[in-house]
Amino acid sequence: MSKVILQISYDVAPEKRDEYLALMKEMRAQFTQVRKKNYNVYEVKGRKNAFLEEFICGSMEEFDALEDDLDxxxxxxxxxxxxxxxGRAKYTTLIEVA
Incomplete structure (x- = not known):
């Protein structure tokens, strides 16, 4: 089975930064502890308020279920x-080839 990586990149309104960082703590707990997902959040180096969320799925089935199985x-x-x-979020899906 090939791994599938979903990356979601976006900018956060500067005045919402602190609220966003608090929300990310909640999201990390929800996705890693409750939903048992391999989930990380990064800030883009050199671009304040630009962030990237990443889900690493062990299979295409797990990837397909990400959105369908949201509680x-x-x-x-x-x-x-x-x-x-x-602005808008950009979604990138990567599929492992080897």
């Missing part, structure tokens, strides 16, 4: 995040 708490967190964005 109520996960949906609420994602909705809160969307209100903080400064």
């Amino acid at each position: 109520e708490k996960s949906e609420e967190l994602v909705n809160r995040l969307e209100m903080m964005l400064d």
Whole structure:
């Protein structure tokens, strides 16, 4: 089985930075501890308020289930995040080849 990586990159409105960082702590707990996902969040070097979320899935089936299997708490967190964005999010999906 090939790994699948989903990367979501976006900018956060500067005035929402502190609120965003607090939300990321909640999201990390939700996705890693409750939903048992391999999930990380990074800030882009040299670009304040530019962030990247990364999910590493062990298979295409796990990747396909990411959005389909969102529970109520996960949906609420994602909705809160969307209100903080400064522009649109960019989604990149990578599939392991070897």
